[in-house]
Amino acid sequence: MMAADLIVGLQWGDEGKGKIVDLVAKNYDIVVRSQGGHNAGHTVVIGDKKYALHLMPSGILNQNAVNVIANGVVVSPAEIIEEMEKFGEMKGRLFISDKATMLLDYHAQIDQAREKLRGKNAIGTTGRGIGPAYADKVTRTALRIGDLLDIDKALEKLTDYFEMNKGYFEYLGIHIPTQNEMKIELQGYQNKLGFLITDTTKFLWDNMDKNILLEGAQATLLDIDHGTYPYVTSSNTIASGALTGSAIPPKQLRKVTGIAKAYTTRVGNGPFPTEDFGKNGEYLREKGFEFGTTTGRPRRCGWFDAVAGKYAITLNSCDEVALMKLDVLDGLKEVKVCIAYENNNGEEINYFPTNLDGLKPIYETFAGWDKSAGVTEFEELPKNAQEYILALEKLISCPIKYIATGAKRDETVIREQIYI
Numbered sequence: 370m371m372a373a374d375l376i377v378g379l380q381w382g383d384e385g386k387g388k389i390v391d392l393v394a395k396n397y398d399i400v401v402r403s404q405g406g407h408n409a410g411h412t413v414v415i416g417d418k419k420y421a422l423h424l425m426p427s428g429i430l431n432q433n434a435v436n437v438i439a440n441g442v443v444v445s446p447a448e449i450i451e452e453m454e455k456f457g458e459m460k461g462r463l464f465i466s467d468k469a470t471m472l473l474d475y476h477a478q479i480d481q482a483r484e485k486l487r488g489k490n491a492i493g494t495t496g497r498g499i500g501p502a503y504a505d506k507v508t509r510t511a512l513r514i515g516d517l518l519d520i521d522k523a524l525e526k527l528t529d530y531f532e533m534n535k536g537y538f539e540y541l542g543i544h545i546p547t548q549n550e551m552k553i554e555l556q557g558y559q560n561k562l563g564f565l566i567t568d569t570t571k572f573l574w575d576n577m578d579k580n581i582l583l584e585g586a587q588a589t590l591l592d593i594d595h596g597t598y599p600y601v602t603s604s605n606t607i608a609s610g611a612l613t614g615s616a617i618p619p620k621q622l623r624k625v626t627g628i629a630k631a632y633t634t635r636v637g638n639g640p641f642p643t644e645d646f647g648k649n650g651e652y653l654r655e656k657g658f659e660f661g662t663t664t665g666r667p668r669r670c671g672w673f674d675a676v677a678g679k680y681a682i683t684l685n686s687c688d689e690v691a692l693m694k695l696d697v698l699d700g701l702k703e704v705k706v707c708i709a710y711e712n713n714n715g716e717e718i719n720y721f722p723t724n725l726d727g728l729k730p731i732y733e734t735f736a737g738w739d740k741s742a743g744v745t746e747f748e749e750l751p752k753n754a755q756e757y758i759l760a761l762e763k764l765i766s767c768p769i770k771y772i773a774t775g776a777k778r779d780e781t782v783i784r785e786q787i788y789i
């Protein structure tokens with residue numbers, strides 16, 4: 370029987386999903402990306418080497434894992450070709466769904482042009498074309514990766530697409546490629562990717578007896594339906610999205626591991642109740658090196674939000690949590706956790722509401738600690754850090770199985786028996 374486990378981000382992204390996928394990848398035969406695109410940036414540190422993966426599943430760093438980019442992903446052929454070049458022979462190691470949506474350069478140009486037009490209301494996208502590519506998917510005008518197998522037909526579709534959208538492209542000042550330019554581009558992609566294009570639904574179902582890991586990108590609070598809309602990404606980032614995006618049948622989902630930082634960060638605009646604009650936020654940004662893997666933008670930083678945490682754990686039905694970057698809190702005198710919000714009428718809100726405007730966090734304060742960096746046993750963590758973790762576990766009602774104390778693979782506490 371097939372069994373799939375899922376790694377999913379619980380906050381606004383960049384929780385350290387890549388590190389946990391890498392840590393557990395040895396237990397899996399197949400690693401699958403099921404949504405998002407190269408807006409993701411997953412950093413994996415192995416020894417002294419640092420890898421930044423955007424579209425490529427993190428399983429590529431494990432020689433024995435087979436990697437799948439499934440139907441729910443928006444795939445930039447140019448980006449995946451560039452990433453492939455870093456990892457040698459791909460035959461038998463990477464499969465790309467024929468149903469995946471094709472993301473082309475004009476999607477990025479539309480994304481950037483629209484962000485400019487939004488002015489102060491900009492979403493702060495990664496500018497990679499993710500929203501426009503998903504929009505074309507939903508309006509049924511996108512090319513799919515499988516279209517690369519028949520260039521003449523693909524050209525016809527693309528020509529129709531540009532014809533239909535001519536006015537829009539002119540308005541945004543985006544160049545419409547000539548027939549010849551399109552042909553050369555698509556032919557180049559076919560030559561380099563043709564051998565990887567697969568019906569990944571069938572491939573995964575044919576491998577029902579294998580262990581499959583679904584690698585989430587982005588995170589719960591960036592989900593198009595359940596996140597802080599409109600300041601979200603354009604895919605369903607939560608557990609149910611991983612199933613739609615991969616064709617894994619819902620009842621084959623076995624374990625869900627939610628990934629959360631021991632504090633909170635966010636890149637781009639949108640509400641963030643626990644954001645700290647003062648010296649603590651600055652401390653977290655500097656110490657945690659909180660700058661985006663994809664865009665290099667400084668990440669906004671603040672305290673752990675247990676209300677948002679619980680919301681995310683429920684949406685994803687998490688079995689366990691990996692708490693990341695605990696070491697970044699080392700050296701702080703006090704560490705705070707948001708346990709509820711207060712609205713404009715002075716009422717206490719203890720759930721994650723649709724609209725976060727005007728909510729003020731209510732904090733519980735914990736005593737800080739000096740050194741958790743590099744610790745690999747729970748009992749060897751400073752007492753105050755242990756207390757912090759045990760309190761978080763209760764607040765989010767979910768066992769914290771992994772505690773990351775550094776970027777490297779082995780800088781991790783793995784708790785086997787957890788009681789909450």
Ligand code: GDP
Pocket residue numbers: 378382383384385386387388409410411412413414657662693694695696697773774775776777
């Ligand atoms: P992802 O998008 O969820 O995979 O996360 P990113 O790779 O964008 O951001 C997480 C960053 O934190 C990366 O630079 C990781 O190398 C780093 N990281 C992961 N876990 C830890 C940790 O426990 N401690 C520290 N200091 N850094 C970590």
Ligand code: IMO
Pocket residue numbers: 378381382383384408409410411492493494495496497498499500585586587588591600601602603636637638662
């Ligand atoms: P990983 O997988 C953090 C954010 C962008 C922006 C919003 C919409 O590394 O955790 P988009 O380009 O997707 O249309 O941008 O979503 N965003 C991320 N933030 N980590 C990510 O991925 C993100 N992917 C998108 O900053 O606010």
Ligand code: MG
Pocket residue numbers: 382383384409410411412662
């Ligand atoms: Mg990231």
